[in-house]
Amino acid sequence: MEEEILVVATGISEEEVVELKRQLASEREVVRKLLQAEEWLRSHQKELESRYAGKFVAVIAPGEVEASENLETLFKKLEEKGVEPGRVIITAFSPEGEASIL
């Protein structure tokens, strides 16, 4: 049996918790797919970094990737596939030899 865990900050009422549970249940599949994509990204990061250095990368599903030099073009590519940004993992890789360390 799968157990999903919800940690709710004090100050959120019981009624809101009921609504939250309903809302999050409806998003379960979206989050599950995002986390599967993250897992795949983690195990293929080196290869993706060298292939897409300096680019934005959308991981639509494990093994299914779109990339572009800017987000605008990436969003267009996703739109053509009927994929909504924010429901796929979008990350960016620094150009080779550069790092943004905050």
Place this chain on the structure above:
Amino acid sequence: MMPKFRLITRDRYGNPAPYVLLSLRGKGLHAYRYVEALIDTGAPWTSILPAGSLILQIPKRLLKRPSDVTTARVGAHSFHRYVLENIRVILSGPGERGAHWSIVANVPHVSVLEPVGGSREAHPMRDLPAVVGCDIISSLELSLSFESRDFFLEVKESAPCKIIVARTS
């Protein structure tokens, strides 16, 4: 024993870094959109950077100028600091056997950093869409730990939050 939640651990320039999926809920915001957020104990506020604003489609009309700090620096870059007020933040990460966990908090504001003298599209800090800062970490009394290959968030039993377990299948 403190409940402990595994984070998304990604390689960042050769070292592991802790991430979560972040979603914002509030009037005028697109629901069901998620962005990667780095857990950053050096950041005072949970902040959305330009790439994150584009992915989450945060409308500029919702942004308010704060009364205190109006410019923020991230790395060598300056940003205009705006805030989204009275926002619900949802952080999610991987649970056991394909399930996931979510931490939900209502916060007085989340910072939205807009590029100085440029558009969101032409922004610096491309690989950092959002950061979870000390505001959320401290208000929920979360601790960050690292074991073997993964980062974890721990919630103290005395923390100002409650834990609900929902069986899903």
